[in-house]
Amino acid sequence: MFSNQRTQLSNYANQQVKALKHLHNDFPKRTIYPRSRLFSSAIYDIEGHKIFSILKNPNISFEKEIYRVGEYIHFVKSLDDYYLGAKYLFIEIPEDLTWYYNTISNIITFGALIFIMLAMFGFFFVKILLRPMNESVQLLDNFIKDTTHELNTPISAILANVEMMDMESMSERNKRRLNRINVAAKTVSHLYHDLTYLTLSHNRESKDEWIDLKQLIYDRVEYFAILAGAKKVTFELDLKESAIFIDSVKIARVLDNLISNAIKYNKRNGTIYIVLRKTYFRVQDTGIGIKSEKVQEIFERYTRFNTSEGGFGIGLNIVKGIIDEYNLQINVESKLDVGTTIQVNFLQGTLDD
């Protein structure tokens, strides 16, 4: 460690011994202790008592020949002739920390290089590993994007024509058939709206406004009444006046998906309870429910817990996206074979605000 300095310090010590010898011989005519610009020194007697010292760091050790003390290096030479009574000569030089800074610099440089290389390797490996998954997600997204555009016109035509048909003059059998067409078209229409929202919503700017939630819930319940009726699911509404400042399309997507899921995963002859208060609304079904440990997974895209029902598993993912966008809070409680309750909390507001 001190191999570079040892020779230099030894030379300084020899130089100082010569100077001490001359001083000893001339003493007391000359009494000035020999000094050097290159080093500091001190002399101690055989009993370890200081005779004279100009060391900058006076913490000396008799145990080692060379050692570091603070920012200095001390070298100890034991004298054979005790000039001026000196048995021990200490030579002190400031420590040259160039090697230390070089080492630190090397560690940082090579460490950074290794880190960058590992990060690059890691990045490429992860990319390679994730490629099949990304490709399948991309494939599904592209499929949805491509088919969405082709759905709108025929569905709108079906729904408009169903609305216009004269039910009074129809036989019961045809009425039931028409109802089934209506249910099927509305199911596809709901899916179409979700897909449109998912693929095109990023290009659309939000237009936030005060929404009368009570009215909106009535409208959406009416819209889904035929779907619910097909499964003999009834609605029980407990709605108080409430309003929320939000984009109308987005809050409609939230409600549609919650109601649609409540119908889809309800049992036949089940009930959907919708409660609206100043700071929350809640949709509760009496359906199949899900295991409590799976509750957090329901918001992940393409997650479906029951494949017997239609859909892509994107509805609740859309809901979560909107909830997060507006800093709302959503709570899900579910019990297998009992049902699911989803509550959305929001800041209190009124239409007069």
Place this chain on the structure above:
Amino acid sequence: MIKILFLLFSFTIAIFSKTETVYERNCVPCHRYQPASLEKMFMTYLKTYSGELSVKTTLKEFLKNPTEKDSLMSEIFLDRFSVKDKTTLSDKELDEALERYWELYNVKSKLK
């Protein structure tokens, strides 16, 4: 009058003789006539024995039992002056003399 002067002289002598130390009374007078001064001898002892305790102890032993073997003086010096006689001073007086000797010539207080 002569009586008074004599008394004063005796009194002065008495006072001055009391202020002289053991070292000055017993060491200086003999060494005054030798070529190696007491200071030179001190430096020789210092160069050989280094510390205060070592110097004093060695010197004390030598003064109590001086031999050619233990002397630090050169052969020429010893041939001419031979080894000194054993001291007649007590241990206490020797310690006092050596203390004074150290005080006078130690380098610690003189180095600058």
